[in-house]
Amino acid sequence: MQRTKETLPYQQISDISLHLDSLVSLDKQYWAFKGRSRRNHCHAFISYPAMMVPEMQGELIDILKRQDPSINSIFDPFVxxxxxxxxxxxxxxxxxxxxxxxxAILSCEVKASPLFIDALKIKINDLKHSIQSDNSTEVDISFFGLNKWFIPRVQIGLCKLRRAIKQERQPWARRFFWLVLCDTVRKTCNSRSSTYKLHIKQEEIIENVSNPIEVFLKKLDKNLSFRVEQKQIHEKNGSLKSGRFIxxxxxxxQDVNQPVASNVKQYDLxxxxxxxxxxxxxxxxGQYSYLPLQWIDTEDLRAIVPKNLLKNxxxxxSAGLGGSRKDALKKAEYLLSLSPSFKETYNNISTKTKDGLKRLSSFIADLDSSLPNILSYLKGGGYMAWTLGNRNIGGVEVPLNKILRELLEAKECEFIYEINRDILGKRMPARNNASKTMTKETVLVMRKCQNE
Ligand SMILES: C[S@@+](CC[C@H](N)C(=O)[O-])C[C@H]1O[C@@H](n2cnc3c(N)ncnc32)[C@H](O)[C@@H]1O
Structure with a gap:
């Protein structure tokens, strides 16, 4: 389908801008969400790197819905x-x-699975019984790095938990339990909790690692209470029918760079x-997820996970955006004339670090090539809200907000608004030089042109 550039009626752009401006004029730190954000109900099931602020995304959805009341469906390519x-x-x-x-897909499946609280409570009791009655000390799992990342008593405990979860018959309940196990694995492995990378703890700390069964049972009870809270919210909103989401x-x-069929379903936002x-x-x-993923029964992971994805x-x-630096500079050459901000950053980094230049080039080239795919899932005239951070390469800040805006404008998308906010709660790797400047982020609001 051919696309045409259709300019938004001036009134519509200015309505959004006026509304967003008025929020900031009353409180400069409005979008920092200080004291207004709490990770609860389904947002508290799992800890995942660089999670967005739920209340903020909710408010953005509401603002855009007010502008376009026909919005009833949402798409997130990096969910x-x-x-x-x-x-x-x-x-x-x-x-x-x-x-x-x-x-990430497992976490989403658990969030969206049926809210059968009474059945879940019975299943939790059964699970606890299976764990208590398992006297085996067998370690019936093997993967690369098992002995490096888990001491023997932790291996035995995690195997008991794994055997008990596998006995559960209902996939929705098993997945709920696997997510609790993921958190347990992260808390009882020999990798430091101060970094998302796999980085071995000091020996004396390893000896004192907590008992995985105790850690699991504590988190299980917490996640049950978050599940109950989730159900209460949905019952109040009327967004459930017989315990299932409407x-x-x-x-x-899916990799965003995977080719997309021409007739995919399109979403409103x-x-x-x-x-x-x-x-x-x-x-x-990926490194953050590697150890938890080794313990989950792969049959319970969504779809078929390609073997090479869990290899190491x-x-x-390496499979993510910018993961391959092969021919990076050549791949990104065309971007120099497409995005002035990319060109400026490229020139600044080129005097500092050759490897950094490759990292910048391969990432932006991959991001740009994913945009037509992403846009194909969005209906013509649909709004987009991109939450972005500007990283450092060789001491040079990469203005991702400006680069992405220019790349989207080159695909006939229209700029609507930019929100700049201080990051208060988002857990970013503080000691990582690459993310030194990530105390701020930008929300770039754009709109796709109308389909013809
Ligand atoms: C900033 S995180 C998203 C966090 C999410 N908004 C949240 O609140 O939890 C970016 C995500 O992009 C995913 N990602 C990276 N490269 C990708 C690719 N090529 N295709 C699809 N997803 C990718 C990562 O696995 C990660 O989950």
Whole structure:
């Protein structure tokens, strides 16, 4: 289908801008959400790197819905733990989410699975009984790095938990339990909790690692109470029918650069937060997920996970945006005339670091080539809200907000507004030079041109 550039009526752009301006004029820190954000109900099931602020995404959805009341469905191409999904469910919107990380898709599936609280309580009792009655000390799992990342008593405890979860018959309940196990694995492995990378703890700390069964049972009870809270919110909103969400939810383990069919379903609104740079030198989502993913029964992970994705701790990160630096400079050459901000950053970094230049080039080239795919899922005239951070390469700040705006404008999308906010709660790797400047982020609001 051919696309035409259709300019928004001036009134519509100025309505959004006026509304957003008025919020900031009353309170300069409005979008920092200080004291107004709490990670609760489904947003508290799992800890995932660089999660968005749920209340903020919810408010953005409401503002855009007020502007375009026909909005009833949302798409998030980099869905992560599913912050957008949780907010879409609350509003009864249909939702489509994709991510390259199987752990992200598992987290989203749990958020969107039926809220059968009474049945869940019975299943939790059964699970606790299975765990208590398992006297075996067998370690019936093997993967690369098992002995490096888990001491023997932790291996035995995690195996007991894994055996008990596998006995559960209902996939929705098993997945709920696997998510609790993911958190347990992160808390009882030998990797430091201060970084998302796999980085071995000091020996004396390893000896004192907590008992995985105790950690699991504590988190299980917490997640049950978050589930109850989730149900209360949805009952109040009328977004549930017989314990199931009224929203239709579709989740796919998918690389945004995978070719997209020409007749895909289109969604009314796109809300997302893409990576800020190549995963391995910004936020290593894959490394963070590697150990938890080894313990989950792969049959319970969404769709078929390609074997190479779980091969080693860097496989997911290498498959993500900017993960391959092969021919990076050549691949990105065309961007120099497409985006003046990319060109300026490229020139500044070229005097500092050759490797950094490759990292910048491969990431932006991958991001640009994913845009036509992403736009094909958005209806003509649909709004987009991109939450973005500007990383550093070789001491040079990469203005991702400006670069992405220029790349989208080159695809006939229209700029609507930019929100600049201080990051208060988002957990970013503070000691990582690449993310030193990530105390601020931008929300770029754009709109796709109308389909002809
Ligand atoms: C900033 S995180 C999203 C966090 C999410 N907004 C949340 O609140 O949890 C970016 C996500 O992009 C995913 N990602 C990276 N490269 C990708 C690719 N090529 N295709 C699909 N997803 C990708 C990562 O796995 C990660 O989950």
């Amino acid at each position: 992560g733990s599913g912050t957008t999904l949780g907010e879409a469910l609350i509003r009864g919107f249909d939702f489509f989410g994709t991510d390259i990380n199987p752990l 929203s239709k939810v579709d989740l796919k383990l 796109m809300i997302t937060s893409p990576p800020y740079g190549d995963n391995s030198t910004t936020v290593p989502y 701790s860097s496989s997911i990160d």
